[in-house]
Amino acid sequence: MTRPLDDLPVPVTVLGAGAWGTALAAQAATRQPTLLWARDAAQAEAIATTRLNQRYLPGIALPAALRVTADLDAALAHAGAPGARGLFIIGTPMAALRETLARLPEGSAAMWLCKGFEAGSGLLGHEIALQAAPRVRTGVLSGPSFAQEVARGQPTALVAASRDAALCQAAMQALHGGSLRVYSSPDPVGVEVGGAVKNVLAIATGIADGMALGLNARAALITRGLAEMTRLGLALGAMAETFMGLSGLGDLVLTATGDLSRNRRVGLRLAAGVSLKQILHELGHVAEGVYSAETVLNRARTLGVEMPITEAVVAVLRGELAPRAAVAALMTREARAEH
């Protein structure tokens, strides 16, 4: 049951001025007083004066209403002032989620955009938040959303997930409208598992497509990938239906088939025989699947969950198997029932 959204302005601070943080800030600025924080002062100055984020969203004009700063105190005050009903949106990579959450004022509200498991700890965002910001109201904003399309105002549907239903409502109030539809979900675990695992699966479909294995193979990888994503999610306490939604099947189809995906591009280049080091050097953006794949597999193994496609991707990323050998390993697995 959703309540009607009111018209009071919501101060929004977006922390992190990469492709996705900037794109969402641009959309938020069409509805709410929005401040984008970049950690690099020169980058903040360039965005503010040119109205372009040339490094991360080249050629896409940003709205005049979007304010940009490198002043962290000002960024924290904008959405974190007591009683301001503000919303922080964290647009950093997963690796910086912990330190960014720890900076937020007590009692404030925050949603993160990053998709993955934290390398090292193996934790999802909601687990990191419990450690780093126990007094901040938190959730995750996910779904099929290439930054370039959102920045251009192309229609996009997202899901705001939190066990705090009022926080989901606040995110919807701040962002729903215009070209963005924002749904709510009470299942942050499922939404986060979907976002993390689809990145690994996009590397797998990139490899298969790069090897010209065909459309049948791609559909098989997506469908069996969805099965392994769902198995892991259920073992972690997620709701099954989440994996049929925007942050599961929706984001998996987008990322596994859309050439705007950085993770898919990693797979395509691996299939072409390029080294991972060289691929990451050329990419210039984060491809979270590269950093999460091992962690996904470790958590799955701890829980006794089988994830053969993830296992194959990890072996290729580690350089232990060539793409062709990884495909052979998947194809020679024992025959079994689908469900």
Ligand SMILES: NC(=O)c1ccc[n+]([C@@H]2O[C@H](COP(=O)([O-])OP(=O)(O)OC[C@H]3O[C@@H](n4cnc5c(N)ncnc54)[C@H](O)[C@@H]3O)[C@@H](O)[C@H]2O)c1
């Ligand atoms: N690009 C997309 O289409 C998209 C869509 C949905 C989700 N995401 C997710 O959002 C997250 C960010 O992706 P992106 O595409 O914006 O990455 P990106 O590579 O384009 O930019 C990352 C940004 O984070 C900044 N950053 C890194 N460490 C930081 C720190 N410690 N403090 C502050 N800023 C820091 C970098 O300076 C850079 O501006 C990833 O987890 C990604 O999976 C991306």
Ligand SMILES: O=P(O)(O)OC[C@H](O)CO
């Ligand atoms: O470019 P990718 O592979 O990081 O995917 C971007 C988004 O997560 C798609 O929803």
